[in-house]
Amino acid sequence: MPTPVDLLIEARWIIPVEPDDTTLEHHAIAVERGKIVAILPLADARARFTAAKTVSLPEHILIPGLINLHCHAAMTLMRGLADDLPLMRWLQEAIWPTEARHASHAFVRDGSLLAGAEMLRGGITTCNDMYFFPEATAEAFDRLGLRAVLGMTVLEFPSQYAADADDYLRKGLATHDAWRDHPLIRFALAPHAPYTVSNTSFERIGALADELELPIHIHLHETAGEIADSLRDFGQRPITRMESLGILGPNLIGVHAVHLTPEDMERLALHQCAIAHCPTSNMKLASGAAPSTRLLDHGLAVGLGSDGAASNNRLDLFREMHQASLLAKLSTGDASALPARQALRMATLNGARALGLDKEIGSLLPGKAADICAIRINDPDELPCFDPVSHVVYVLGRHAVSDVWVDGQQRMEHGKLLQITNTELLGIARLWQNRFRQ
Ligand SMILES: [Zn+2]
Numbered sequence: 487m488p489t490p491v492d493l494l495i496e497a498r499w500i501i502p503v504e505p506d507d508t509t510l511e512h513h514a515i516a517v518e519r520g521k522i523v524a525i526l527p528l529a530d531a532r533a534r535f536t537a538a539k540t541v542s543l544p545e546h547i548l549i550p551g552l553i554n555l556h557c558h559a560a561m562t563l564m565r566g567l568a569d570d571l572p573l574m575r576w577l578q579e580a581i582w583p584t585e586a587r588h589a590s591h592a593f594v595r596d597g598s599l600l601a602g603a604e605m606l607r608g609g610i611t612t613c614n615d616m617y618f619f620p621e622a623t624a625e626a627f628d629r630l631g632l633r634a635v636l637g638m639t640v641l642e643f644p645s646q647y648a649a650d651a652d653d654y655l656r657k658g659l660a661t662h663d664a665w666r667d668h669p670l671i672r673f674a675l676a677p678h679a680p681y682t683v684s685n686t687s688f689e690r691i692g693a694l695a696d697e698l699e700l701p702i703h704i705h706l707h708e709t710a711g712e713i714a715d716s717l718r719d720f721g722q723r724p725i726t727r728m729e730s731l732g733i734l735g736p737n738l739i740g741v742h743a744v745h746l747t748p749e750d751m752e753r754l755a756l757h758q759c760a761i762a763h764c765p766t767s768n769m770k771l772a773s774g775a776a777p778s779t780r781l782l783d784h785g786l787a788v789g790l791g792s793d794g795a796a797s798n799n800r801l802d803l804f805r806e807m808h809q810a811s812l813l814a815k816l817s818t819g820d821a822s823a824l825p826a827r828q829a830l831r832m833a834t835l836n837g838a839r840a841l842g843l844d845k846e847i848g849s850l851l852p853g854k855a856a857d858i859c860a861i862r863i864n865d866p867d868e869l870p871c872f873d874p875v876s877h878v879v880y881v882l883g884r885h886a887v888s889d890v891w892v893d894g895q896q897r898m899e900h901g902k903l904l905q906i907t908n909t910e911l912l913g914i915a916r917l918w919q920n921r922f923r924q
Pocket of ligand 1: 556557558705741793794
C-alpha cells in the first residue's frame with residue numbers, strides 16, 4: 487500500500503547540498519507535516535507515496551531555501567537613498583538622520599514586508615535580521631511565512647525605538663517572550679557593533695545569551711577605522727576586546743570580518759565563531775575583501791548575508807554567491823578559490839550552522855524542514871547546462887526562481903507570491919518614497 491503524504495515535488499535536478507558534491511536527476515521530494523520524509527527516484531516515489539498534491543517541475547533545479555545570514559530588512563525602504571559614500575559618512579549623513587525622523591513600528595512593518603517579499607521571490611527562506619522594532623518585523627515575516635531569527639538590537643544611544651541599552655534590552659526581551667511559541671520566528675541578541683555598545687552592556691548580553699541559549703549577532707571588524715578607534719579607545723582590537731568580555735563562542739555570528747590578522751582568525755577559530763560574509767556590501771562601501779577562504783580553511787561556519795538594501799542595494803543571495811566566489815578569486819589570485827559548490831553551501835548549510843539550526847534547515851535531507859527553492863532553467867541565454875551547481879552560482883539569478891516552500895507550505899507558485907500582492911507592495915514602496923521626499 488502506498489503511504490499518504492501531503493506533497494510530492496518532482497524535479498529534473500535536486501542539489502541537496504548534503505551529501506557534498508551530489509546532484510540527483512529525475513528525483514522527487516516527499517513532504518509530510520512540513521518535513522522532508524524521503525528523496526528518491528521518480529518511479530520509486532510514485533510507487534511508494536500517494537500525495538495530496540503533486541508538483542511537477544521538469545525544467546527545474548531544487549535547492550535548499552537560501553539563508554540570508556545578515557540583513558536589516560526594514561532598511562529596504564531606504565534602498566538607493568544614498569550611494570557611493572564610505573560607511574561612516576553614509577551612516578552619519580544619510581541613514582541615521584532618516585531613521586531619526588521616520589523609524590517607527592509602521593516603518594519597520596512596511597519595510598519588512600517589502601524585504602520579506604523580495605527575499606521569498608529570490609528563494610530566501612530564512613533571514614537573520616537586525617533592526618529596531620523587531621516586533622514589527624515579526625508581524626511582517628509571520629504574515630509572509632518567512633522563517634527568521636530576529637535581533638534584539640542593543641545600542642548605547644537613543645533612537646525612535648529605545649532610550650538606552652537597558653531600554654533596548656527590555657523591549658527586545660518582551661518581544662522575544664511574546665513570540666516564544668512561534669514555529670518560524672526566533673530571536674538573537676544583537677549588540678550593533680563593538681563601537682556602539684559598552685563593556686557593561688556586553689557583559690549583560692553575554693550572560694543573557696548563556697541563560698536563554700541565544701545567538702549573538704554583531705557587526706565585527708567591518709572597516710580599518712573601527713579597529714584603529716578600538717585600539718585608541720580600549721587599547722585592544724575589537725575581537726580581543728570581545729574575547730576578554732566573554733562574548734566569543736559558537737553562538738557568535740560576526741558580520742563582515744573584513745580586517746583580520748592571523749591572530750584574529752585564530753581567536754575566531756578557537757571559539758568556533760560563525761561569520762556572515764557580505765561581499766556586495768563590503769565592496770560597495772569599499773570596506774575591503776574579507777578573507778573568506780582562510781576563514782573557511784579554519785573550519786568556521788561562514789555564511790552569506792546581503793546586509794540591508796540601503797547598502798547593497800538588493801536582498802539577493804544569488805548575487806551574493808556570485809560575488810563571494812568572484813571576490814575570493816580576485817583577492818587571492820587563485821581561480822580555484824571558493825568554487826560554486828562552496829558558495830552554495832555558504833548560502834545554505836553554513837548559514838544554518840551559524841544560526842544553530844543545521845539540524846532543521848540548510849540542506850535537503852529526510853527529517854529536515856521542507857524549505858525548498860525551485861529554479862527554472864529553460865531560457866536560451868542560460869543554456870547549455872553541464873553542471874547545475876555551476877549554473878546556480880554563475881548563470882542563473884533570482885529572476886529564475888519559480889516556486890518556494892517554507893516548512894512545507896508553498897509561499898511562491900509559478901513566480902507569484904501567495905501571501906501578498908504586487909499591488910500592495912508597490913503601494914508601500916510609493917508611500918515611503920513620498921514621505922522621505924517631503
Ligand atoms: Zn549590517
